[in-house]
Amino acid sequence: MTRRRSLAVALAVAGALAAVPAAASALTVYGASSLRDALPALDGSPRYSFGGSNTLQLQIERGAPADLFLGASPVEATALYKEGLCTKPVTYATNVLTLIVPASNPAGITSVGDLRKGGLRLSVGAAGVPIGNYTRTMLGRLRLTSVLSINKVDLQPQVANIAARVSLNAADAGFVYVTDAKLAGSSVKQVKLPTWAQPPVRYEGCVVKRNGADSDGASAYLAKLTGTPGRTVLKKYGFGLPKQPKKK
């Protein structure tokens, strides 16, 4: 980890810790950036902290006061589980990747293969962030990893930033989840990516284990998210849903 990132995490954790007394009774949910609209729509009462799943994981490892972690991939929740910092992860949503371009599409991009032209402004998730990892897997499957070196690539720590940059015409194209494309509305156009090359995007979450955590509240929230209320909201915001376990 770089010094700059260590400092950023330390500051974020310090900030989070300092904020505890003000809202000690509220459930604290750490959620992936792509959930920034869906989760408050499900329940407005918790205190939410949205960001890149890997950054949130790191904050929890450093003792941040999260009660529930909801990531955008299985990697972070699994790591926390293996470290004894949370319960067994649960899959609660799915997603797919898409390529977005500004509504005016100044670079004239109509397929992912157009990124081979080079010299374009491309916004991509940083390696280690779920959206960045998924994007790299997909580009490998499409034999297009070279687009990360022949274009002017800006690396973003969370998917919301990518959608914002493309919406504002600060990038010619960016890889995001379809849910982010939906949130961006008419400011962007979607360029569909091949189905066969889509990596499985599974969102996993877990209840954080730490002294003073509101485990009951976090478990109740997770049950709500994976139950009918949560599935209804997630579907409304464009997420896919995992298959429900068969009732015995």
Added chain:
Amino acid sequence: MQPLTRRHLLGAAGATALAAAPALAGASPALAALPTPRPTADDKGFLTFLATGSKVLRDLYLRAGGTAGMSAADRRALTALAEARRVAILKSTGPLGGDAPQPGDFDSVFAASDLADRASVLALAEKLERLLCGVEVNGAAYAADSATRLLIARLLSSDAEALAVVRGLAGKTGTTGLLGPVDVDAAGDVLDAYLSSPTAPQESR
């Protein structure tokens, strides 16, 4: 000590060569250990496509057994073709490790007309077998890792046989001619028509 002469040296060399000859004759290059594929990020595109395409073909063969007009011999051939595809999936996903497509990632979807009768099943099977062979010709030439190229070439040799079998069932000559390379982009467009992602968001299916 006896002086070392040219005759001694030649005699020793000949004896060594004769002693080594049987051992060399028994060491066929085909028995050499196969190198382990270490696909680069872009090489994984070939293997992922082949694994997903093989799944679609396997599903086609498994479902086609019930198609009208299939004889018992046809069904035996389809079972053998499905088994060959199962092996191809294992061979192509092995080197991908955690990046390999998983069984639940995709469902194969076929139009009713694809499975309507024996002729339509065999036409689709030939189209998809030929598609995979084309991608394998491409991969055998352009994969960056030599062991991955070797694996793809081995898959090609097996899949060209499958293509010949399908053509034979359709009453065509078994020979396929020189197969040309097919780009993964173009092949993906064809394959996508037979794929759906069961847990993907509704709007993107």
